[in-house]
Amino acid sequence: MTEALLAVAPGRQTSLAAAAFAIENGSWPIEPSQLATLVADLRRSDERTRFALGVARTGVWEAELFTGQVEWSDTMHLAMGHSDFEGTIDAMQQLIHPDDRRKFAKVVHGNFDQPSHFNIDVRVPWPDGTQHWVQLRGQITTDPGGMAVRLVSVAQDITEQKQMELKLRQAQKMEAMGRLAGGVAHDFNNILTAILGYAMLIETDTDAIEASREQASQVRKAAERASSLTKQLLAFSRRQVIDRRRVYVCEIITDVLSMLTKILGEQVRIVHNVDAGTHPVFADAGQLQQILMNLAINARDAMPNGGQLSFTATNVRLDGRECVARFKLAAGDYVALTVSDTGTGMDASTREQIFDPFFTTKEVGLGTGLGLSNVYETVKQLGGGIRVASAPGEGTTFQIFLPRCDETAEQPLPSTAAVIGGSETVLVVEDEEGVRLLVQSVLERNGYSVLAAQDAPHARRIIADPGPPIDLVLSDVMMPDGTGPELIESLSTGRAAGARALYMSGYAGAVLAQQGRLAADSEFLQKPFSGPQLLAKVRQLLDVTSRQSGLS
Numbered sequence: 045m046t047e048a049l050l051a052v053a054p055g056r057q058t059s060l061a062a063a064a065f066a067i068e069n070g071s072w073p074i075e076p077s078q079l080a081t082l083v084a085d086l087r088r089s090d091e092r093t094r095f096a097l098g099v100a101r102t103g104v105w106e107a108e109l110f111t112g113q114v115e116w117s118d119t120m121h122l123a124m125g126h127s128d129f130e131g132t133i134d135a136m137q138q139l140i141h142p143d144d145r146r147k148f149a150k151v152v153h154g155n156f157d158q159p160s161h162f163n164i165d166v167r168v169p170w171p172d173g174t175q176h177w178v179q180l181r182g183q184i185t186t187d188p189g190g191m192a193v194r195l196v197s198v199a200q201d202i203t204e205q206k207q208m209e210l211k212l213r214q215a216q217k218m219e220a221m222g223r224l225a226g227g228v229a230h231d232f233n234n235i236l237t238a239i240l241g242y243a244m245l246i247e248t249d250t251d252a253i254e255a256s257r258e259q260a261s262q263v264r265k266a267a268e269r270a271s272s273l274t275k276q277l278l279a280f281s282r283r284q285v286i287d288r289r290r291v292y293v294c295e296i297i298t299d300v301l302s303m304l305t306k307i308l309g310e311q312v313r314i315v316h317n318v319d320a321g322t323h324p325v326f327a328d329a330g331q332l333q334q335i336l337m338n339l340a341i342n343a344r345d346a347m348p349n350g351g352q353l354s355f356t357a358t359n360v361r362l363d364g365r366e367c368v369a370r371f372k373l374a375a376g377d378y379v380a381l382t383v384s385d386t387g388t389g390m391d392a393s394t395r396e397q398i399f400d401p402f403f404t405t406k407e408v409g410l411g412t413g414l415g416l417s418n419v420y421e422t423v424k425q426l427g428g429g430i431r432v433a434s435a436p437g438e439g440t441t442f443q444i445f446l447p448r449c450d451e452t453a454e455q456p457l458p459s460t461a462a463v464i465g466g467s468e469t470v471l472v473v474e475d476e477e478g479v480r481l482l483v484q485s486v487l488e489r490n491g492y493s494v495l496a497a498q499d500a501p502h503a504r505r506i507i508a509d510p511g512p513p514i515d516l517v518l519s520d521v522m523m524p525d526g527t528g529p530e531l532i533e534s535l536s537t538g539r540a541a542g543a544r545a546l547y548m549s550g551y552a553g554a555v556l557a558q559q560g561r562l563a564a565d566s567e568f569l570q571k572p573f574s575g576p577q578l579l580a581k582v583r584q585l586l587d588v589t590s591r592q593s594g595l596s
Contacts, residue, residue, distance in 0.1 A: 101201040107133055107152060109184075109192055116199075123178050123199040125170030141167035141175070151180070152195060160184045160192075165202065177206040233550030236572035238478035240264055241486060244575050290449055291329045293357045293379050294318040300336045301355070308340060311350030319358045325379050326449035327426050335419050339383040339442055342416065346387025346440060354384045362445065373429045377448040384441040390434040398432065465490025465579060468515035468586055471506065471540070473497045473531060474548075475523050479571070483518065486575040487582070499523055500531045507538050514540045516586060521549040527561055544585045548573070 103120030107113070112133045121127045124139055133152050140148050144166040151162045163181045170176055182197025246260035297318055304314060325332075336355070343353050357379060364375040390398070399420040419442075423430045427447050434440035470492050474480035477498070484494045495514070497503035500523060507514070517540060519528035532545045548569040549556060556562035569581050 103199045105136075105197055105199060107136075107195040107197075109133075109152065109195060120199060123176075123201045124168055125172075125174075125176060139168055141169060143167070148180070151184075154184075154192070162197075165206075176201055176203045178202065233571040235478070237550075238476075238482050240572050240574055241479075241482040241578075245482075245485065245489075248575075289326070289328065290324045291327055291332065292322065292324050293332065293381055293446070294320065294322050296329060296332045297336065297355050297357060300333050300340070304337075304340050304353075307337075308344045308353065312344055312347060313350075313352045314355070315352060316355040318356065321359070322357050323359050323377065323379055323448040325426075325446040327446060331422050331426075335422055335444070336383065338416065338419050343383065343385035343387060343440070346385055346389070351386035351439075354382070356380075356382045356384075359448070360445070370429075370431060373427075373445065373447075378428070378445040379448060381444040381446065382441060383444075384439060386439045389436045389438045389440055390432075391436055395432055395434055464583060465492060466583060466586060467491050467493070469493040469495065469512055470516045470518055470582065471495045471497065471503060471514045471543070473500065473503045473517065473519040473523070473528065475499055475520060479520075483578065486578055490579055492582075500526050500534075503531060504534065507535055507540050509539075511539060514543045516544045516546060516582060518546045518548065518582070521547050521551070521556055521562055529562060529566070544588075546581065546585055 101119075101122045103117050103123045105114055105116035105120060107115075114129075114131050114133055114136055116129065120129070126139055129135060129139075137145050137148055137152075147164045148166055151164060161181075161183050163179070165177055165179050168176050168178045179200045179202045180197050181200075182195060184192050185194045185196070187193045243260045243264035246256060297316060301314060301316060308314065340353060343351075347353075360378050360380045362373060362375055362378055398416050420430060423444055423446070429445045431443050432440065433443070465487075470487055472480060472483050472487070472494060474483065474496075475498055480496055480498065484496045487494045493512070495506050495511075497506055503517075503519075517532060517535060519531055521528045523531075528545075528547050535543070544567070546567045546569060547562060548571055549562075550571045556568075562568070567581070567585055569578065573581075
């Protein structure tokens with residue numbers, strides 16, 4: 045019999061195919077040994093099908109539309125989350141989220157006059173309280189009279205796919221937010237530059253009355269806080285490479301504590317233990333303050349009946365194995381900044397999501413969920429790591445590791461100390477009138493001869509006019525008719541021959557360098573800046589030029 049099957053089914057792939065061929069051609073029955081082989085093949089085929097459906101978290105179901113009866117495979121529970129099932133269309137519809145049942149009903153109760161394919165996504169609440177997305181794909185068949193009679197479909201759990209789509213949409217939103225923030229920040233920083241500068245001019249004006257100087261001081265402080273908020277927004281949306289300086293965490297904690305006592309209220313007891321020998325870190329002081337503020341406010345919300353909030357800072361050394369396993373950091377010296385509370389704590393599910401943008405456990409109107417995400421993004425940009433320890437009823441501890449910086453790290457330009465002026469000629473090119481007039485006023489008050497241009501064409505006309513040589517060109521990077529570097533390249537002759545170049549912008553210098561708009565080694569002044577910062581940078585560049593001329 046086997047030989048006969050081989051003869052009638054040349055090239056057969058399995059005994060199943062040969063048997064089907066034999067049955068169709070009247071060659072049945074077959075020998076018992078051949079039947080055993082067929083049964084074994086059927087079992088192996090069924091096992092492979094079950095395995096494939098299980099791995100894909102897919103089930104198969106069929107519905108008789110006249111009777112409403114449903115049959116489904118053993119793997120349907122992997123998609124629908126339910127093992128017990130009454131076997132009817134109505135029972136299956138009850139498993140689906142109420143808001144998605146209409147889509148399901150439209151498929152199984154629709155009017156079809158020809159075979160029709162369908163593909164719908166529905167939400168299915170599982171008995172464990174989780175909600176899953178399930179894709180139903182299949183076909184409706186009709187009888188010769190055009191009446192829909194049968195539905196055959198597969199059901200697949202696509203929850204992970206939906207979550208990835210959600211993360212992609214969030215990433216796209218954040219990218220759009222970043223582009224918007226970058227554009228707004230440029231204009232906003234121009235405004236802040238003017239506010240800070242004029243406020244400082246009033247503060248240092250000996251002819252101004254004391255009340256006016258005090259009011260100007262308050263304006264300046266408000267503008268500095270606004271500048272800090274702008275930096276936070278840019279850092280969160282990754283549109284700014286952080287302009288870091290050497291700062292001491294112990295000093296940051298001291299500054300923050302003076303504010304927190306008023307913000308957190310009397311029910312929260314604040315304690316701190318800061319090692320006086322804590323190493324400096326390379327960071328932005330305002331951003332470190334914002335990290336501490338975010339963590340403190342979250343801690344307050346987790347202690348509605350009061351509690352204790354602790355701050356500690358100490359030097360630690362992380363070895364390679366611990367760094368890779370826990371924080372993915374390079375081995376070395378770090379400053380460990382720890383913030384602990386005695387609040388309600390978090391379960392494992394909440395801990396896994398706290399750094400996701402827009403995730404929040406707060407009620408509507410009490411928070412956006414951006415706080416901890418901002419903390420996470422800032423710490424990562426600073427080259428550090430963060431870990432969280434928490435359990436329900438046991439409070440929460442955040443431990444932040446920031447790399448130690450050496451004593452030669454860059455120091456900020458002076459902001460309030462008196463800076464020596466000069467008598468050189470400076471060409472200022474700035475399209476924002478308020479900033480241009482401020483810079484001109486500050487430089488002229490300190491002895492410089494200033495030529496002011498509102499754009500590149502105006503600057504070129506000034507260069508073409510006869511007059512004393514220009515020692516320094518101070519130009520905005522982004523202007524309506526071109527960039528500052530393009531302008532500087534065109535001013536290499538005439539009055540501007542040999543002039544030093546200093547760029548200023550509301551964007552971060554590193555971002556402009558990444559975009560190819562500014563050379564990485566260009567001299568740069570970040571807006572908003574104060575009068576003393578401007579004077580210090582101008583004097584620094586002109587003194588370098590003088591030394592080079594003397595050597596030659």
